[in-house]
Amino acid sequence: MLHLTGINKTFFPGTVNERRALVDVDLELKERDFVTVIGSNGAGKSTLLNIVSGSIKPDTGSVEIDGRAVTKLTDYQRAAYIGRVFQNPSAGTAPHMTIEENLAIAYMRGKRRGVRRAVAKGRRDYFKEQLASLEQGLEDRLDDWVGLLSGGQRQSLSLLMATFTHPKVLLLDEHTAALDPQRAASVTKLTVDLVERHSLTTLMVTHNMEQALSMGNRLIMMHEGSIIMDVAGAKKKSMTVKDLLTAFSSIRGAELSDRTLLS
Numbered sequence: 001m002l003h004l005t006g007i008n009k010t011f012f013p014g015t016v017n018e019r020r021a022l023v024d025v026d027l028e029l030k031e032r033d034f035v036t037v038i039g040s041n042g043a044g045k046s047t048l049l050n051i052v053s054g055s056i057k058p059d060t061g062s063v064e065i066d067g068r069a070v071t072k073l074t075d076y077q078r079a080a081y082i083g084r085v086f087q088n089p090s091a092g093t094a095p096h097m098t099i100e101e102n103l104a105i106a107y108m109r110g111k112r113r114g115v116r117r118a119v120a121k122g123r124r125d126y127f128k129e130q131l132a133s134l135e136q137g138l139e140d141r142l143d144d145w146v147g148l149l150s151g152g153q154r155q156s157l158s159l160l161m162a163t164f165t166h167p168k169v170l171l172l173d174e175h176t177a178a179l180d181p182q183r184a185a186s187v188t189k190l191t192v193d194l195v196e197r198h199s200l201t202t203l204m205v206t207h208n209m210e211q212a213l214s215m216g217n218r219l220i221m222m223h224e225g226s227i228i229m230d231v232a233g234a235k236k237k238s239m240t241v242k243d244l245l246t247a248f249s250s251i252r253g254a255e256l257s258d259r260t261l262l263s
């Protein structure tokens, strides 16, 4: 359903600052694939997500979702196709708007005007029901400013906003990295629940190799703009962090420390 073919992206080509961010990347995700993405700093992980979301254009290659080129989608179509959560809890929500206003914006994303009007009635009840599923008491705080919420609560709300419109592809860019371990664990659990509940196709970047192994059905490792490892199913399930490090060393002939991958 998500199809990347021959993707290349170089920033500042032909200058001293030239950076080859992606090199001949081919990647295909099937419906409901949950792919975790790991790799050293500057490997091209965020650029890959930016290209899938259409926020930056590749120099060469194509990105298709259900056979449609992402670059040819209108803004509202793209918003309906893609849900995204960033590392910074402030990035996905508006602090000076209420929880209900934030949810309403997310809900309207990607919907034509006629549809928007039709769903306005009864929406508050729907939001309450969705918030209740987060089990953080936010269903009683619809009129509170989002800026009053903790980082973990904001990230949970961002996840809800990115998923409850059933996007075709969910992009998670180190979305638990800025949280303390306890909150990161609860957002991780919520991620698995929401992906399951909405049957989403997901690409998740993480620096945490344990998380990359325990979540999803497939794992890709990137290095210097290329996908150097792609494992799925039983093979992925049986792998350990040590296996990942060994695989990296043998593929690239380079040493990779835990610290490079685990931020």
Ligand SMILES: Nc1ncnc2c1ncn2[C@@H]1O[C@H](COP(=O)(O)OP(=O)(O)OP(=O)(O)O)[C@@H](O)[C@H]1O
Pocket: 011, 012, 019, 020, 021, 039, 040, 041, 042, 043, 044, 045, 046, 047, 048
């Ligand atoms: N907007 C940009 N302008 C210039 N160079 C960029 C830009 N975005 C990324 N790059 C460069 O492209 C390369 C890949 O960066 P990218 O952010 O995709 O890597 P990453 O794997 O997400 O890294 P990290 O784990 O450190 O976040 C790096 O060399 C980076 O400096």
